[in-house]
Amino acid sequence: MPIRSVLSISPEVADALAQGRAVVALESTIITHGMPYPQNLQMAGEVEAIVRAAGAVPATIALMGGRIRVGLTAPDLEQLAETGMAAAKASRRDVAALLTAQATAGTTVATTMQAAEMAGIQVFATGGIGGVHRGAELSFDISADLEELSRTPVAVVCAGAKAILDLPKTLEVLETKGVPVIGYGTDDFPAFWTRSSGLRADHRLDTPEAVAELLETQFSLGMGGVLIGNPIPEADAMDPAFIGAMIERALADAEAAGIQGKETTPYLLKRIFELTEGKSLVSNIALVKNNAAVAARIAVALAARQVDD
Ligand code: PSU
Ligand code: MN
Numbered sequence: 281m282p283i284r285s286v287l288s289i290s291p292e293v294a295d296a297l298a299q300g301r302a303v304v305a306l307e308s309t310i311i312t313h314g315m316p317y318p319q320n321l322q323m324a325g326e327v328e329a330i331v332r333a334a335g336a337v338p339a340t341i342a343l344m345g346g347r348i349r350v351g352l353t354a355p356d357l358e359q360l361a362e363t364g365m366a367a368a369k370a371s372r373r374d375v376a377a378l379l380t381a382q383a384t385a386g387t388t389v390a391t392t393m394q395a396a397e398m399a400g401i402q403v404f405a406t407g408g409i410g411g412v413h414r415g416a417e418l419s420f421d422i423s424a425d426l427e428e429l430s431r432t433p434v435a436v437v438c439a440g441a442k443a444i445l446d447l448p449k450t451l452e453v454l455e456t457k458g459v460p461v462i463g464y465g466t467d468d469f470p471a472f473w474t475r476s477s478g479l480r481a482d483h484r485l486d487t488p489e490a491v492a493e494l495l496e497t498q499f500s501l502g503m504g505g506v507l508i509g510n511p512i513p514e515a516d517a518m519d520p521a522f523i524g525a526m527i528e529r530a531l532a533d534a535e536a537a538g539i540q541g542k543e544t545t546p547y548l549l550k551r552i553f554e555l556t557e558g559k560s561l562v563s564n565i566a567l568v569k570n571n572a573a574v575a576a577r578i579a580v581a582l583a584a585r586q587v588d589d
Contacts, residue, residue, distance in 0.1 A: 290351025312386030321361035334576030405575035411450030430457035440470035516566035
């Protein structure tokens with residue numbers, strides 16, 4: 281079966297790609313499993329508007345009706361947001377089965393990267409990537425996002441890995457897999473709700489143009505993806521001690537409830553939302569918007585370089 285029949289690119293995104301204009305891929309697990317309704321719908325609309333305002337075309341990606349949809353309509357976004365956790369969460373291993381079943385599914389960072397590459401999109405914005413879970417030495421729970429970054433040539437702009445994870449181990453695995461980790465305007469690897477994990481990024485770059493230049497080099501080498509850590513804006517960041525304590529409580533609750541596997545990340549985000557009385561969601565939305573703005577500027581800089589060639 282040709283990829284063409286599975287991949288469904290919206291006319292607007294297809295036009296932009298054909299003309300070499302800047303396009304930013306956006307994921308949808310954050311809509312279905314990362315945030316409650318209706319904040320998820322509002323976030324999805326605002327993020328698309330931010331990408332447009334910066335001169336790029338947004339391409340939100342999801343599985344719907346047996347196709348990998350690249351570029352969604354407003355009614356599509358509404359359907360995904362309302363379906364929420366009743367939709368499937370599509371990681372790489374789930375894609376074929378969910379397409380065959382014509383299921384509605386949010387795509388994770390891993391799956392969105394895959395789809396972006398198939399469509400020819402080089403820049404992608406999310407909130408925070410998945411990584412090595414705490415206790416992974418026993419559970420072996422390491423997000424497929426890390427494997428995907430090692431093999432798929434797409435730049436992922438995030439606010440770090442979600443702080444529910446074991447961040448030192450996440451950086452170790454990224455090193456093992458050969459994924460460049462860039463601090464955008466920072467020496468540190470950001471920690472999602474806070475600006476720094478206390479761990480260093482591999483390299484620091486301060487402008488969209490500098491990132492675009494590195495991406496061009498990386499992609500011409502065929503050496504897989506690039507992770508760009510863009511810290512949450514100071515004004516939106518949470519107090520490290522407070523969020524740290526809430527993460528510990530949520531992890532204990534997850535353990536007591538016997539949560540495992542792909543349910544872990546959605547459960548923890550929801551539990552932290554409850555424990556912080558919604559404050560974690562306010563920060564989460566702010567950091568996603570900030571990532572969309574930076575990703576759009578990087579995509580515009582990359583498109584400008586490709587015209588010059
Ligand atoms: N960023 C957010 N919220 C989310 C996610 C990212 O701000 O919900 C999603 C992404 O889709 C990511 C997934 O790929 O969480 C990680 O899930 P897991 O740990 O099961 O691989
Ligand atoms: Mn997992």
